[in-house]
Amino acid sequence: MPSTDDLEAAGRRAARGPVPHPPSIDTLVAEVDRRRGKRRRVAGGVAAALVAVVVLPIGVAMIDDGPAEVVTLASDDVGESLSGEPASLPSQNEPTTTSAPTTTLVSTTDTSPATTLLQESSEQGPFAGLRDENFDLQLDLGDESFAIVVLHGEEALSRANDAAAAADETREIDGQMVWLDEQGDDLAASSLLEGESFVEVTGPREQLERMLDLVTEYANGPLRFFDLDGFGEQFDLPDGLLDGEGLFDEVFPFEEGDLPFLEGGALDDFRGEMKDFSDCMEITIDSSGATTTVQIPDCELPELDGLFDGLLKDFPFDLEGLFDDLEGAWAN
């Protein structure tokens, strides 16, 4: 019978066995740099998606409800929705009740961090202001800023004519004509929606191109992970930022006290990783001036493809494929 000494000696011999030439340190460093760059691009892309489906409607709702003080959406609140609670983000497609009081997405008088995202449904839907109010919104994403202008009626038609005349490029996205106007390092993308509403988004060219690519990709079908309705739907809030409720229900079943995929102490590591993500969601909105300013801090997303190491065992969902899709959509 083998003794412990036998096993130790055999183990030492096996450990010294020949192996393929290992990658050099420089190769590893280059790979780490490449991934960090990709993560930043992914983070930028996700931030752009946040602009479209989270921040913009919130800002609009605030304007719709009158001037407000600075409001911070605490990461804890966002974490709740990420961790399996029903998403607080409503859809215009959701059934509405005609007897319900007016909706407020963000309480305009409450300056506490525990902001209520959604209280009740509305007769016209929570984002009715998007359709009938002009507004001017500035979004600060880390070091980058976006300006979003929405106009209606005659003013919209006039601006649309100007935009069409000034366009360097015209693109059709989801059946909607979009005019692109290069402005130095920035790009202005504008469109006339439903023949009466003019929307213009101006921001860093690279980010905006990515955002348009996302919407274009979505319009073409393959990127169903993001349930965006696309540029052509005037940034209507979709059924959720991500088609992620089901995903997060599966991945983060914390509330149910049932953690079938979790093993050992990996949960703490996982929570540490997710903290980085929730830091990205610290959103500050200031609509006290003529232009509403929304700030999203610069941050890095957690390393998505390594996020679940040690956590998931025989997890049936193809996370890698999902992340490949996402990163492929943003990275190039």
Add this chain to the structure above:
Amino acid sequence: MIEFASWYRSEYPRVVNALTLLTEDSHVSAEAASEAFVRALAKWDRVSKMDRPGGWLYKVALNDARRRLRRASRDRSTTAELDWAPTTAAPVEPDHELWQAVSRLPDRTRSAVVLRYVADLTEPAIAEALGVQRGTVATMLRRAHDTLAEDLGPTYSSERRLFHAFN
């Protein structure tokens, strides 16, 4: 705090060989080991301060290897006509018989044995790598010894001493 470059150079062959014993696929093992070290480097500030960086490293490497094997299995199922076969690099004599017996152990027990004797991890580090309690590791190793003794028979050690005397 340990230094990454020296840790990488000293541990890489050990990680690849340990994984190869577990996966029987040297390509997957080398790729999974490289992936684990890339991730370790990316998080070196944190990993270098861990009590058991080896446990973390093997956890990442094992998960990655498992993922690659699953993916390869999926690919094989869709391209069965390719007659794919894994590259096996099991140790040869003088330990072939022993590792053959180890390969017949249940998956998790085999992992514990390889991590203990090839990866040279402590029981707490093995527990971390496998995501089980430390006591479970001790139990698995004890059972592994019993099973190997039964499988290889009472003459194994004396035969090995004889082998070494002539080699």
